[in-house]
Amino acid sequence: MRNPLADKVVEIKPSGIRKFFDIVSEMKDAISLGVGEPDFDTPWHIRDEGIYSLEKGRTFYTSNAGLKELKVEISRYLHRRVQVDYDADHEVLVTVGGSEAIDIGLRAMLNPGDEVLIPQPSYVSYEPCAVLAGGVPVIIDLKAENEFRLTAKELEEAITDKTKVLILPFPNNPTGAIMERKDLEEIAKVIIEKDIFVMSDEIYSELSYNGDHVSIASLPGMKERTILINGFSKAYAMTGWRLGYACGPREIIEQMVKIHQFAIMCAPTTSQYAAVEALKNGDEDVAQMREAYNQRRRYLLHAFQEMGLPCFEPYGAFYVFPCIKEFGMTSDEFATRFLEEKKVAVVPGTAFGESGEGFVRISYAYSLENLKIAIGRLAEFVQELKDKKKEN
Amino acid sequence: MREKILGIIEKNSRVDVKELAVILGVEEIDVVNEMAAMEAEGVICGYHTLIDxxxxxxxxxxxxxxxxxxxxxxxxxxxxxxxxxxxxxxxxxxxxxxxxxxxxxxxxxxxxxxxxxxxxxxxxxxxxxxxxxxxxxxKYKDHGTILTKKYDDERMKITP
The missing domain is CATH 3.30.70.920 (Lrp/AsnC effector binding domain/regulation of amino acid metabolism (RAM) domain)
Known part of the structure; x- marks a missing residue:
């Protein structure tokens, strides 16, 4: 029989998280700090609106780009929260999670051989999506000494004649790093000068703890070269609803709508109705969840300080990214031993790119009570490693 | 700070001042003073336990x-x-x-x-x-706490 598979797909490495997932799933008594989604339930008024839409029999397709009402609310929301104005009719596309927007955005922009700059550590899907879209991923290794922000110098050095798109994943999963206005202004200069485009994945924008999130699209000259991606998963605890959106220049969005219409048809109708409610009446829920995450974030940073585990202060998302280099183990070894010896799962930094080596991702999408138990075990583990180091 | 302290201790009156200071990112002494002031003013009227x-x-x-x-x-x-x-x-x-x-x-x-x-x-x-x-x-729910059901964490244990 002939080989039924496409080489391009076979060559893609499976996610590094898979291995841990398999081990943890087998360990009944393991507790996890490895989750990448909120611990809160979707606020009830949003769920109720979804249920109501089902009761009303709103079970049909919506128009390809999404419900008009939702696109209008998204446009209002972005005006309100990041001061960027998008035309709801031509510059907004409702997608199946931010993930779909990443995929079809790259497919709409890349020609074979075009280079895509991907700062790492970062979310696992950019690289494979770039490859599947015919692009060539070029990794920029972010550095701990810059608090894992992207600097203009790093960007400039990575740009070649073939560079087409920069992926900008902030607030960042897994590091929790953010880009402040001044950081964005510096890279925007380079982006405009070198005439490249930006795919700004702002899915964690509402989880910013040092002032409001700044979108690169709000800087002068940037809206016309930015695809802004956001969604409902993190801000409103709606991961399972699979709903996100992309906003950008009409000519790009039109091509994205084309792929979306043939591949997906439209985002789930129930989720779209629920999302309208989220945007209209959900600001207070978001503020409450942000405050809860922020409390946990402070708790963790304090606990790391007490146990002597170095960690820069992350101002976004719901992850901390402590450094474990001093123990002379790889991230993978550290995570494996921690799981085996203390039955707590964390994710090795290398699951998010080579530059995550020496770090582990700890999620604080858990209640403080649960965090305390897990962090107590981490403190024990760290102490044992330190004692052993002293003996040698 | 007052509103935040109240928001937390309304749900969990056992949280100690040291922890309150850490999670709110303020000094411990300020938490102590603020709570004493609220007790004196009768804003905080007691620290009760919710019992089913x-x-x-x-x-x-x-x-x-x-x-x-x-x-x-x-x-x-x-x-x-x-x-x-x-x-x-x-x-x-x-x-x-x-x-x-x-x-x-x-x-x-x-x-x-x-x-x-x-x-x-x-x-x-x-x-x-x-x-x-x-x-x-x-009693299904009392003081904001659901008494009748416990909800398990149904999330997958590791996700990217």
Whole structure:
């Protein structure tokens, strides 16, 4: 029989998280700090609106780009929260999670051989999506000494004649790093000068703890070269609803709508109705969840300080990214031993790119009570490693 | 800071000041002072425990009583409310809008004890026109806490 598979797909490495997932799933008594989604339930008024839409029999397709009402609310929301104005009719596309927007955005922009700059550590899907879209991923290794922000110098050095798109994943999963206005202004200069485009994945924008999130699209000259991606998963605890959106220049969005219409048809109708409610009446829920995450974030940073585990202060998302280099183990070894010896799962930094080596991702999408138990075990583990180091 | 402290201790009064300082990102001494001030001002009235008595072997019956009263000259509803709230078995007394005036919640050992309180102590008060007693059969949610169900974490244990 002939080989039924496409080489391009076979060559893609499976996610590094898979291995841990398999081990943890087998360990009944393991507790996890490895989750990448909120611990809160979707606020009830949003769920109720979804249920109501089902009761009303709103079970049909919506128009390809999404419900008009939702696109209008998204446009209002972005005006309100990041001061960027998008035309709801031509510059907004409702997608199946931010993930779909990443995929079809790259497919709409890349020609074979075009280079895509991907700062790492970062979310696992950019690289494979770039490859599947015919692009060539070029990794920029972010550095701990810059608090894992992207600097203009790093960007400039990575740009070649073939560079087409920069992926900008902030607030960042897994590091929790953010880009402040001044950081964005510096890279925007380079982006405009070198005439490249930006795919700004702002899915964690509402989880910013040092002032409001700044979108690169709000800087002068940037809206016309930015695809802004956001969604409902993190801000409103709606991961399972699979709903996100992309906003950008009409000519790009039109091509994205084309792929979306043939591949997906439209985002789930129930989720779209629920999302309208989220945007209209959900600001207070978001503020409450942000405050809860922020409390946990402070708790963790304090606990790391007490146990002597170095960690820069992350101002976004719901992850901390402590450094474990001093123990002379790889991230993978550290995570494996921690799981085996203390039955707590964390994710090795290398699951998010080579530059995550020496770090582990700890999620604080858990209640403080649960965090305390897990962090107590981490403190024990760290102490044992330190004692052993002293003996040698 | 006041609002944030209250937001936290309303849900968990056992959190200690050291931890409050850490999670709010403020100095411990400021938390101590703020809480002392709120206690002195009567903003913080007590640190109670939410108990689901249903799950114990101790028998308790609680009831809501609607009370219609004649307000008294110069005193309004205050003096009659005082006469009611001084009974230790009374848990709460609210003046409310709508079809009746006071809502009284009451806890007793048995139906009989509560009935007796209503007929002997409440109904006999001169300014009380009528009462309607509702016995509580089941508490689903109390003080913002769901008592009837525990929800497990159904998320996958590791996700990117």
């Amino acid at each position: 008595w249903e799950k114990t072997s101790i028998e308790k019956v609680s009831a809501l009583i609607e009370v219609r009263v004649t307000p008294q000259r110069g005193q309004g509803f205050d003096s009659i409310a005082e006469r009611i709230y001084k009974y230790p078995e009374v848990n709460s007394v609210y003046l409310i809008s709508g079809g009746f005036d006071l809502l009284v919640t009451l806890e007793g050992k048995s139906l009989k004890e509560i009935s007796q309180f209503v007929s002997d102590k409440l109904s006999t008060q001169e300014s009380i026109l009528s009462t309607a007693t509702h016995f509580i059969l089941k």
